[in-house]
Amino acid sequence: MATTGQNIKEARKLRGLSQRELSDSSGVPLVTIKSLEQGKSKTARMETLRKLAVALRTTTMKLADGGNEEGATPETVDRWKPVRDAIERPPVLLSADADPPTVAGVRKSLDDATPLFVDDRFSALSIVLPPLLRDAEALGSEGRAVRVRLLQLAGWLMVQTRQFDAAETALARALDDAADRMEGAATINTMCWLLLRRGELGKAYSLAVKWADETEPRISRATPAELSTWGWMLLRVSAAAVRNSQPGEAEDALKFATSAAVAMGREYAPENDFLRTFGPTTVKLKAAENMAIIDRPDMVLQLAKRVPFSKLKPTSNNRNRHLLDVSDALVKTGQYGEAVEKLWKIQEGSPEWLPSQRFARDIVEKIVTGRRTLTPEMRTLAGVVRYEL
Numbered sequence: 001m002a003t004t005g006q007n008i009k010e011a012r013k014l015r016g017l018s019q020r021e022l023s024d025s026s027g028v029p030l031v032t033i034k035s036l037e038q039g040k041s042k043t044a045r046m047e048t049l050r051k052l053a054v055a056l057r058t059t060t061m062k063l064a065d066g067g068n069e070e071g072a073t074p075e076t077v078d079r080w081k082p083v084r085d086a087i088e089r090p091p092v093l094l095s096a097d098a099d100p101p102t103v104a105g106v107r108k109s110l111d112d113a114t115p116l117f118v119d120d121r122f123s124a125l126s127i128v129l130p131p132l133l134r135d136a137e138a139l140g141s142e143g144r145a146v147r148v149r150l151l152q153l154a155g156w157l158m159v160q161t162r163q164f165d166a167a168e169t170a171l172a173r174a175l176d177d178a179a180d181r182m183e184g185a186a187t188i189n190t191m192c193w194l195l196l197r198r199g200e201l202g203k204a205y206s207l208a209v210k211w212a213d214e215t216e217p218r219i220s221r222a223t224p225a226e227l228s229t230w231g232w233m234l235l236r237v238s239a240a241a242v243r244n245s246q247p248g249e250a251e252d253a254l255k256f257a258t259s260a261a262v263a264m265g266r267e268y269a270p271e272n273d274f275l276r277t278f279g280p281t282t283v284k285l286k287a288a289e290n291m292a293i294i295d296r297p298d299m300v301l302q303l304a305k306r307v308p309f310s311k312l313k314p315t316s317n318n319r320n321r322h323l324l325d326v327s328d329a330l331v332k333t334g335q336y337g338e339a340v341e342k343l344w345k346i347q348e349g350s351p352e353w354l355p356s357q358r359f360a361r362d363i364v365e366k367i368v369t370g371r372r373t374l375t376p377e378m379r380t381l382a383g384v385v386r387y388e389l
Contacts (some may be wrong), residue, residue, distance in 0.1 A: 003038040003039065003042070003043055004036060004042070004043065004064055006037075007062065007063045008036055008037055008052060009037045009244065011056040011058055011063065012037075012050075012056060015057065017055075017056075017233065019033050019109060020045075022045045022056070025054050025055040026051045026054065026055035026056075027051055027295070028048055028051050030051055032048065039363040040324050043090060046060065046064075046199055046243060047293075049063050049064055049246075050243060050245055050293065051295070051296075051320050053244075053245040054245050054294075058245070059201075059202075059244050059245050059246065060201055061201050064109035064199060071340070072163050074254070075234070076161050076162065076295060076356075079122075079126050080126055080158075080163055080166075080385075082129075083125075083126060083129045083130055083158075083166070084158075084163060084166040086130040086133035086137075087151075087166050087169055087170045087173075088166060089163075091154070092282075095379070096111065101135035101136075101139060102139075103139055103142055103143050103146060103181070105135075106132070106135050106136050106139060106143060106146050106150075109132055110132065110136075110146060110149065111154050113125070113128050115128075116152065116276075117156070118235075118313075119350070120317075120350045120352050120353040121352060121355070122157075122161070122352045122353075125387065126183070129154060132150065133151075133154060136150045144177050144179070145303070148174045148177045148178060148183060148187075151170045151171070151173050151186055152170075152186060153189070153324075154170045155170035155190055155194070158170060159190060159193055159197055160356070160375060161319075161356060162315075163196055163315060164194060164197070164339075167190075167194050171190055171191050171194065174187045175187045175188070175252070181214065182215075182229055182270075185215050185229045186229070186270075186275070186276060187314040189209065189232050189233070189236065189275070190242070192204050192207055195207065196239060196240060197241065201240050201243050201244040202244065204236065205237060205241055205249075206243060206245075207236075207239035208233050208234075208237040208240055209237055210231060211231035211233045212237055212253075213231055215230045216230055217230055217259075219263050224264060227261075227263055227264045228264070228268055228269075228270050228276050228278040228279075229270070230260055231257050231260035231283070232276060232278055234254070234256045234260065235252075235282070235286050237249070238250045238251075238253035238286065238290060239289070240289070241253060242293050242294060247294070249258075254290065255284050258280075258283050261279050261280045262280065264279050267281055267282065267311075268282070275328070281307060281308055281311065281312070282318060284303060285307060285318050285321070285322045288300050288304055288322060288325055289308070289321065289322070289325055291303060291325075292328060296334050297328070298325060298329075299329075299333040300325050300328075301329050301333070304322070304325075305318065309321065315380075317353070323345060323346050324342075325360050327339040327340075327342040328359070328362075330342065330364055331366045336367050336371055336378075337375075339363065339367065340375075340377055340378055340381060341366075343385075346360075347381075354384065355384055357385070360385045361385045361387045364378075365387060368382065
């Protein structure tokens with residue numbers, strides 16, 4: 001299999017461009033292109049590949065070699081080992097004198113733990129999840145529904161913390177036990193996100209398109225749950241397409257998602273599932289994210305003005321991701337102080353979420369390299385996101 005550097009070199013030669021010309025047209029530093037083509041750098045950021053793909057008139061995945069996945073840090077791997085074991089290993093048999101779990105008891109425990117997922121309280125979840133997963137597994141067929149929901153949440157958490165193999169296992173198990181199309185689609189939504197974070201854009205796009213087709217409702221008769229399910233599949237289609245340098249497909253999917261949101265008329269979470277909250281605001285957030293992906297900071301800031309920010313929960317991952325997009329746009333337009341304010345706003349609401357975000361470190365790096373001097377707040381923020389000065 002050709003490496004990323006070989007793919008870039010071949011595409012560049014086919015376009016008749018020198019390395020300098022490719023650098024000028026893509027905005028990617030010449031030293032980065034040379035390092036990739038010479039094999040000194042084995043992998044590249046998806047953002048870098050997308051810029052090169054646009055300049056070379058190809059797709060992002062035609063340049064990638066499948067080796068651009070960034071996994072969890074050693075610290076994260078150690079913290080979550082009991083959770084991964086509970087997901088991936090066979091269930092532990094209960095002793096004869098053990099008090100067996102009940103469906104009602106496990107459901108109550110899951111309800112109690114759900115706010116920990118909503119609030120990104122990773123430390124608490126690393127302790128609570130292993131016994132909860134084991135209890136859910138011990139329920140047998142009677143506990144199918146609660147087990148599926150728990151595996152969906154566990155899979156989402158593993159994606160969030162970049163433990164992709166464990167996420168794939170949890171989500172595959174949840175999908176195998178899904179009772180109907182809607183329950184399956186809830187799992188597929190997170191599977192698409194997993195593929196996006198792994199850089200498997202083609203697979204993410206194909207999976208999202210397939211399920212968007214399968215879940216498309218008749219708008220005039222659709223329930224809010226059906227609109228939410230279809231809308232999210234369309235947002236995943238758009239997210240995969242825009243990252244894979246398919247702007248037409250991304251725009252079309254976003255238009256259909258907008259029509260679903262307009263039909264919805266408000267933000268709606270099926271069965272109070274925070275992961276499936278969908279509506280006009282969600283679509284606006286994702287539209288801004290698309291503009292961030294294609295490096296249009298002006299449009300990110302323009303779209304951000306239309307987001308009813310006060311109505312978003314401080315711990316919403318969509319809200320936090322949007323603030324990262326806005327912060328990045330502010331940095332790119334030279335508004336460093338305002339960018340730092342946005343990052344601190346995330347930290348105030350989600351203190352365990354921000355330090356785990358590579359995107360946040362990238363933004364801080366741009367601030368550090370773009371400023372002659374750093375304010376005390378900027379230096380403190382660098383420590384929060386684990387950027388080494």
